[in-house]
Amino acid sequence: MVHAxxxxxxxxxxxxxxxxxxxxxRGQVCCLLGPSGSGKSTFLRCINHLEKIDGGTLAVEGELxxxxxxxxxLHELREKEIAAHRRDIGMVFQRFNLFPHLTAExxxxxxxxxxxxxxxxxxxxxxxxxxxxxxxxxxxxxxxAQLSGGQxxxxxIARALAMKPKLMLFDEPTSxxxxxxxxxxLDVMRQLAADGMTMVVVTHEIGxxxxxxxxxxxxxxxxxxEAGDPRHVLxxxxxxxxxxxxxxxx
Amino acid sequence: MTxxxxxxxxxxEQDLTVVPVRHYxxxxxxxxxxxxxxxxxGSLATNANLRWDIIGDYLFADLIFDGLATTLWLTVAAMxxxxxxxxxxxxxxxxxNPVLYGLSSLFVWAFRGTPLLVQIIFWGYAGALYKxxxxxxxxxxxxxxxxxTNSLLTPAVAALLALGLNEAAYASEIxxxxxxxxxxxxxxxxxxxxxxxxxxxxxxxxxxxxRVIIPPMGNETINMLKMxxxxxxxxAHDLMSNIQEVYAQNYQVIPMxxxxxxxxxxxxxxxxxxxAWLERRYGRGTAHxxxxxxxxxxxxxxxxxxxxxxxxxxGR
Numbered sequence: 303m304v305h306a307x308x309x310x311x312x313x314x315x316x317x318x319x320x321x322x323x324x325x326x327x328r329g330q331v332c333c334l335l336g337p338s339g340s341g342k343s344t345f346l347r348c349i350n351h352l353e354k355i356d357g358g359t360l361a362v363e364g365e366l367x368x369x370x371x372x373x374x375x376l377h378e379l380r381e382k383e384i385a386a387h388r389r390d391i392g393m394v395f396q397r398f399n400l401f402p403h404l405t406a407e408x409x410x411x412x413x414x415x416x417x418x419x420x421x422x423x424x425x426x427x428x429x430x431x432x433x434x435x436x437x438x439x440x441x442x443x444x445x446x447a448q449l450s451g452g453q454x455x456x457x458x459i460a461r462a463l464a465m466k467p468k469l470m471l472f473d474e475p476t477s478x479x480x481x482x483x484x485x486x487x488l489d490v491m492r493q494l495a496a497d498g499m500t501m502v503v504v505t506h507e508i509g510x511x512x513x514x515x516x517x518x519x520x521x522x523x524x525x526x527x528e529a530g531d532p533r534h535v536l537x538x539x540x541x542x543x544x545x546x547x548x549x550x551x552x
Numbered sequence: 553m554t555x556x557x558x559x560x561x562x563x564x565e566q567d568l569t570v571v572p573v574r575h576y577x578x579x580x581x582x583x584x585x586x587x588x589x590x591x592x593x594g595s596l597a598t599n600a601n602l603r604w605d606i607i608g609d610y611l612f613a614d615l616i617f618d619g620l621a622t623t624l625w626l627t628v629a630a631m632x633x634x635x636x637x638x639x640x641x642x643x644x645x646x647x648x649n650p651v652l653y654g655l656s657s658l659f660v661w662a663f664r665g666t667p668l669l670v671q672i673i674f675w676g677y678a679g680a681l682y683k684x685x686x687x688x689x690x691x692x693x694x695x696x697x698x699x700x701t702n703s704l705l706t707p708a709v710a711a712l713l714a715l716g717l718n719e720a721a722y723a724s725e726i727x728x729x730x731x732x733x734x735x736x737x738x739x740x741x742x743x744x745x746x747x748x749x750x751x752x753x754x755x756x757x758x759x760x761x762x763r764v765i766i767p768p769m770g771n772e773t774i775n776m777l778k779m780x781x782x783x784x785x786x787x788a789h790d791l792m793s794n795i796q797e798v799y800a801q802n803y804q805v806i807p808m809x810x811x812x813x814x815x816x817x818x819x820x821x822x823x824x825x826x827x828a829w830l831e832r833r834y835g836r837g838t839a840h841x842x843x844x845x846x847x848x849x850x851x852x853x854x855x856x857x858x859x860x861x862x863x864x865x866x867g868r
Contacts, residue, residue, distance in 0.1 A: 399737040404837070
């Protein structure tokens with residue numbers, strides 16, 4: 303589903319990704335872990351082209367992200383084509399980024415109606431179903447400011463699911479939440495994984511990664527330090543750097 | 553030292569009466585201010601030089617209504633031109649295209665950097681600069697349109713162009729500030745759902761920017777209504793032009809200015825209603841929408857400070 307080879311990215315002179323190799327198979331849950339500044343969020347944002355990569359190749363379902371290859375040349379895609387690619391990739395942000403001027407239900411309906419051209423009636427019915435799935439059927443008419451952080455994040459997950467994506471990206475989905483609200487969001491993500499969704503999750507929740515993840519990838523300073531079975535990487539890691547990180551987090 | 557109340561021995565069953573602090577100073581200040589106002593109003597009402605009879609004669613005269621109509625359409629048209637052009641210029645200024653950015657900055661620099669009065673007179677006398685207006689392809693003989701400048705640039709059109717273009721420069725800065733006030737995460741979220749930049753701007757960014765744009769644009773509209781008085785210098789037959797015409801003949805300057813002031817005041821008062829409505833509409837989803845009207849706020853201040861209500865608790 304996701305194939306990355308030697309992905310490089312720099313902001314000015316600062317090199318944040320120094321050649322990332324990573325493969326995520328269909329139906330797998332891949333957890334990216336590492337200290338802040340290690341480049342894990344940047345890499346996640348590259349997958350749906352919110353950041354442009356400066357080197358290497360990155361492909362989702364066999365299609366290059368943001369480029370089209372013709373012979374030896376890479377042609378940048380137009381906005382329209384990039385937007386079309388992004389429809390198949392859902393993203394959940396650390397700061398939720400719900401649209402504050404729309405109700406929970408309208409947040410979920412917006413993209414199906416405006417982008418896919420679904421009828422309002424159909425989109426509303428689907429939005430109700432999705433909100434019920436994340437346990438917020440009774441909050442459909444609430445504005446984001448009237449919801450708690452955990453509720454907002456679950457609406458954000460429903461909003462991403464409304465486009466029926468093949469891949470879901472989670473960028474530290476529980477980092478901005480009160481500890482007692484984290485559980486509800488992780489439950490929804492657990493359910494998604496059980497339904498067979500392909501997921502790439504940047505997280506600090508070691509427990510979640512061990513339990514739900516099919517692969518765990520430990521990144522530091524723009525490189526992949528260690529990758530593999532989470533019950534191995536996150537329990538008895540081979541690299542000293544991984545061990546040092548885990549001892550601080552646990 | 554304050555006396556301490558021993559909670560163990562204090563009577564528990566008996567409710568204690570709270571005695572509020574008496575603000576005697578407030579009552580004295582309020583009384584003095586009201587007396588001063590009464591004195592001023594009284595002296596004006598009894599001043600024979602004010603000529604209430606003339607004010608009465610002209611307040612609803614046809615000439616005044618003609619001027620009012622011009623003032624009103626000029627305000628509406630200039631604001632429409634200013635807001636439309638201003639939004640385009642704001643988007644140009646935020647564009648990554650250096651030529652568009654440069655041109656829009658130049659426009660704002662020129663129209664904000666010269667006095668409005670100068671711009672009005674300039675447009676009024678533009679015929680002295682170009683005898684004819686000609687639209688075609690430069691450096692060829694192809695022309696689509698040609699006309700005499702003075703027949704095209706009537707005082708009303710000159711006034712509209714001067715006010716509208718000047719307003720566009722200010723409006724563009726207000727709209728730009730509004731767009732920039734919206735968190736970049738909003739556009740990212742919209743893009744990640746497959747929304748294209750134009751759709752994102754229209755559906756997600758601009759509606760949120762409106763909350764920041766409306767209060768200063770309300771100010772601009774009120775300013776515009778009053779600034780139309782400046783176009784009397786090119787005789788555009790607005791309210792002020794007509795008032796000046798009258799007092800040039802009957803020499804009743806003060807009564808005529810009172811007539812003008814009453815009408816400007818009335819129109820400005822009417823304008824605050826649509827502003828409050830728009831603010832409520834675009835304030836949806838925010839905890840502090842500013843939902844109380846100014847009048848109600850003034851009177852609640854006399855009774856009791858009402859606790860601010862937020863929607864936060866409801867969802868928990």
